[in-house]
Amino acid sequence: MSKMAEQETVEAKATVSPCWSCKGPVPRASLFCETCGAVQPPGPADHFERLGIPRGFAVDEETLSSRYFALQARLHPDRFAGKTAKERAASLAQATALNDAYRTLRDPVLRAAYLLRLRGAAAPTEESGTVDDPGLLMESLERREQLSSAETPDEVRSIGAAAESDARDCIAHLAAAFAADDLAEATRLTTRLKYLVKLGEEARARAARLREASPC
């Protein structure tokens, strides 16, 4: 056989593997064996493939949720409670993989960081992020300062609202950056989004503490 045909056979072999139950061919990353119906352990797939949604930063929340629920409805361990140990183990692994995918794609920050990783860009870290973006560092310090000197729940809430509004803008820009394949800009925006989300959370937590201290 020629080298190219050999290569093709190797590739074909990699796309098909034996079902643990009936030992027949199962296409890569199939959820169930198409011959005997046995649930399979999760195959290699990225989060987008796993949930069956197109790869990209713009994700429709409704579609994401309904895909997730539809898949869990078939794969969750509750569907295999009376079955063999192997099936229970396979479904547990599948449900775990689904939860991992859903959690990552649902959260804009995690989704952005994941996409960057998929595209081969280095994940933004706390240090590298602010070093590359001194403007962000300044902004971060100023807003933190504002938050800690805010005294009333209303003040805190408005800082939080501003952070959340800026986060929404950032998400829109991120969508554009990814669409334009501008990974450098996407990396910078991901760092910024991370910090804005964190600030928003801190504001909420602070507002809650102030409210508990003096319930009205």
Add this chain to the structure above:
Amino acid sequence: MLIQLHEPGQSPVPHEGDERLAVGIDLGTTNSVVAISAGGKPEVIRDADGGALLPSVVAYLPDGTVLVGEEARRERLDNPERVVSSVKRLMGRGVGDVKKLAGVLPFEVAPAEPGESAMVRLKVTGRRLTPVEISAEILKTLKRQAETALGHEVSRAVVTVPAYFDDAARSATKDAARLAGLEVLRLVSEPTAAALAYGLDRGAEGLYAVFDLGGGTFDVSLLRLEKGVFQVLATGGDSALGGDDFDHAVAEHFLAERAADLGEQTLSPAEVASALGTARLAKECLSTQHEAGEWFIEAGGHATRHKLGRAALDALIGPFVERTATICRGVLEDARIAPSEVKGVVLVGGSTRVPLVRRKVAELFGQEPLADIDPDEVVALGAALQAEALTVGSDTLLLDVIPLSLGIETMGGIVEKIIPRNTPIPVAKAQEFTTYQDGQSAMMIHVVQGERELADENRSLARFELQGIPPMAAGAARIRVTFAIDADGLLTVSAEEKTTGVAQRVEVKPSYGLSEDDMARMLRDSLEHAQDDMLRRLLIESRVDARRAANAVAAALKADGDLLERGEREAISAALGHVEAVMKGEDRAAIETAVEALEQATLPFAERRMDRGIRKALAGHKLADFDAPQEAPQEETKDRAAR
């Protein structure tokens, strides 16, 4: 009676799962309930007297007899030192966790022996017992009650636990069920079970809150319900807060009045238990019937009279009710939901009958809560529905979360969070570690649950000792430790050294749990037919696997039977027939051997099926190539020609 409901997206050749009867059990602090469901209609299983609630009270008599329920309660009047109540509050707990009244515990504690975990052990009527064994007695009674009513063996159950129960308490519950001869199909959170019973998912999509205040535990869960999907968004609670604390406050008040009259006195544990009982009566009476009343405390030969009115009761229990409100606000915060967005609030647990509690909930959520299903029975009904769903099948999906953050203790006693609270389960997270000594072969990881910064301030779950690390230079090892939480909310730890691919042995030392050896010994001692039950279960499991194997071969023959010669096909059919025959019998070894023989007989068949599958994939691959422009089409044609 049992209607077959198949799950959507079912496999083309479904095999019979294990469809033995399964019940739902609410193992409560004050009362326990068992229920069963058929056709989506759950019903509480009553005892011979028609009672639905079994008091979670266990009495150990000197002659060795164990009483559970009403009889144990009666025993408490005369011989309180022989009786244990509210044992749920001790599950997965140490002595330090248990509340004292007037500096005294309501029971006698037996100190832990060397090698034992810190789980609390009680001294009752000359016996040394763990909360697991005591809970098992309650479960055994419920099992018997169900079997009597149904006229059929009951060996499987869905058991509920407070959503806020940590791993130790959940494991303890599962262990208690094992000791009682029950296989736990799933541990379900009490608020989720209640939501299931209310069938709230049948209406339009919405956000619901379940406020569950029992005798000893408090849970509040926020769920998103949508046509068959019950998705927990956030959960919070306090596994040491409940009606018992109300009783405690009232008892303390009475004892303070008594001390003012008679001077300070030391009470025996039995007298303490009795005072708590009186306080409970007062609370119940004021909650349901009267505005004010009078009660007596008798101890050391002196009886004192105590008056109490509703307003005074509210003042005593106010701080506890306020705490539940604070926790509710925290959970709403976690889920990023405003109270106004909540479509309905469900009340669960006997303590929600207290008027102050109801007022507080209505105030917090700005609406009257739903309480049409008996708050004492609703959890068991939900558990029964889930038991039916797991055995017969259903369209509902329960997606729960981990209630407490999971972390590991690092240098300086700081906690590093691995899995944050409210993460949907099942979930797995991996973390890499390395060694700090040359040739280090073992490593210890201390896992804790909770939200605090320091390990000491959280609940210690267990110490996991990883053994069998291959000898390497310090810092060279890449040990990937995976923390996996299953659908019951229980943690499993596994480890693998990545550069060599060697998996480590993991030895678990639970901080507040029973070791496998403890369990094995207790199983031997406790169940009359422990051995028989286990063998029976193994037999059923082997039949289920045999059914799977037979169906798989049948499906394979249907799809690819043309790959076989007549003789080969007959040989396989014979092996298949043999499996079918032994399955009907009781010989587990014969069943397993027959399945093994079937696998062997179909090996060459399987190879041919794989070849065919690969050739198909290859052909598909080539077809796809023709659709898109090729980089070097010339070379490809040349190659084909050469072959």
